[in-house]
Structure formats: structure tokens, C-alpha cells
Amino acid sequence: MRRVAFVVYPGYSVMALAAASVFETANMLEGQPLYDLRFVSEAGGPVQTSSGLRIESEPFKDASGDTLVVGGAIFDEPSTPGMIEFVRSAPSAYRRIAAICTGAFVLAEAGLLDGLRATTHWLHAREFQKRFPRVKVDEDRIFINDGQIWTSAGMTAGIDLALALLETDHGPEVAKSVARKLVVYHRRGGGQSQFSSLLELAPKSDRIQRALGYARENLHNPLTVSELAEAAHLSPRQFSRAFQAETGQSPAKAIENLRVETARTLMEQSRHPIDAIARQTGFSDRDHMRRAFLRAFGQPPQVLRRTARNEALDWQDRQHYGQPG
Secondary structure (H helix, E strand, C coil), X not given: CEEEEEECCCCECHHHHHHHHHHHXXXXXXXXXXXXXXXXXXXXXXXXXXXXXXXXXXXXHHCCCCEEEECCECCCCCCCHHHHHHHHHHHHCCCEXXXXXXXXXXXHHCCCCCCCEECCCHHHHHHHHHHCCCCEXXXXXXXXXXXXXXXXXXXXXXXXXXXXXXXXXXXXXXXXXXXXXXXXXXXXXXXXXXXCHHHHHCCCCHHHHHHHHHHHHCCCCCXXXXXXXXXXXXXXXXXXXXXXXXXXXXXHHHHHHHHHHHHHHHHHHCCCCHHHHHHHCCCCCXXXXXXXXXXXXXXXXXXXXXXXXXXXXXXXXXXXXCCCC
């Protein structure tokens, strides 16, 4: 049984505890205690979170285990000397160390991220890089594993990170079962962007939302303005005006963003040929998709796929040779 210790402190975000549900659910579905969950703090005893909820904890001096998870806080505050000392010594006491959201600040303060690749919540990424220039920050990743250290973006990305840790320990089928039980569409790949085109568009009316939902489900089609307008129950002229007013983008630009977002996920997480992905996401051909990728990401599809595969192979090599992570 693997012990997972969650570091809690005053102002700790309750959202970071969502990762604990992954390990708890794994125990339930497997019918045996795969994980022993503990909550630790500098002094032990009750710790008040950002929402006012109090968590009973054990003191650092009694803490040990397989995995240490440092969650984030709503407001980033400098860590106490005791916290920094504990985290700095963690690599010798824990097989792996993970940080969720602004928990990466704690790891960086302790010097654990120097020279490593890491991510954090996009809202804090620029400040993070400014404060810790020795860290290789990638602000557009869901999570990153570099050696013994794992870091994730904010909020629900902690669930993706926990599912990845579970998959590493017990395989993809167990992780899929847990994701299904949690009503999660399996874990997002670490290389997936923190940003969602649909979320960025943020339409206000049900009609425009309906049209975007229709578009997401039918990306393999040409998706003309007339087709989208029909889904929204508007005339093409009314639809174009309303779409631009609510999203700040033209329908054509928004659809291209949806296409490249979906295509990038398929490029990084599947073995489908590029031509097949282009057809599946509605590009007329691979050249059309390549030009769209260059506009959106500054790189062609093949480079993004190669990068994702190299990261996966690097992780597999570390597992094969028994290295941490």
C-alpha cells in the first residue's frame, strides 16, 4: 500500500483536495487499500482552508510515505521556514513529489524545481517565472513530470495529475475505471493546453452556445455559416452579427480554433495518420491543417507530435531503468 501525504497549511485551497478523491476511489473500486491518505502540516492539528473548512493533520515530523502532494492556495504567500525545510528534504523521504496549482511556488522556494520543467496555474505563470528564473516554466501544460517531480496547472488539473500518478502505479485500466466513476472524461494528457477554445469564446446566449455545441460535434463537416445559423435558429446575417458581438470572433475564426485544438489533441494522444486527423477535424487536407497549426502554435503538426512522443519515451525510459518519476 502506498502512502500519499497531502501538505496542508492556512489558506490552503479545498479544490486541491479533489486529487485525493482519485486515490480514494481507486481503493473503493479495487476492493483493497491501494493508498493510505494522510494530511500533514507544520504543527499538526486542525488547519483552516481558504473556505473555512478545517482539516485535521499530522505534524511534519511524523510524516513519511511514497508520494508527497503540495496543493495551492487562493492567495500566494511566502512559505514558512519550517515548510521550506520540510519540502527541501522531501526527495530523500518520498519516491515522488507533486505540486498542484500554486503549490509549485512552494517547491520552487525549496529549490526543488531548479533546472527542471514545471507548470502552474496560467494566471500565476508569469510571476512564477519572474520569481524563479532557474525553473523552465511551461505555462500552457496541464501537468508536467520531470524526474521525481510532478507539477500541474490549477483547479481540476490536479485530478488529471492524480489520474496520471494512478496510471503510473496501477496501469491505464484502473485509471480509466476511476475516471469513469468520477464522471471525468479520462485524464487529459499532460501536453494538453490549459486553455479551451469554447471557454475562451464564452457566448452569452443559448442560441450561440447551441451553435458551438453543434460545431464541436460536427467538426468533420464543412460547417458553413448557414449550417451554424440553422442550428442557432437564426438567419445567417443575424447569426454572424450575434456571434461576433458575443464572442469577439468571426464564426470562421472560431471554428478554425476548435479544429486546431481538437487536431492537436489527436496528434499528441493518438497514432492516427495526419491525413486522417485532418479529415476528422474538418480540414480540407493536411496542408490546410499545417497552415492553421502554424498560425495557432507557430509549429507544424509533426513537430508537436514528435515533442509529445519524445516526452512519453523519456518517461518510459525512466520507468524501465527504475529512475524516480
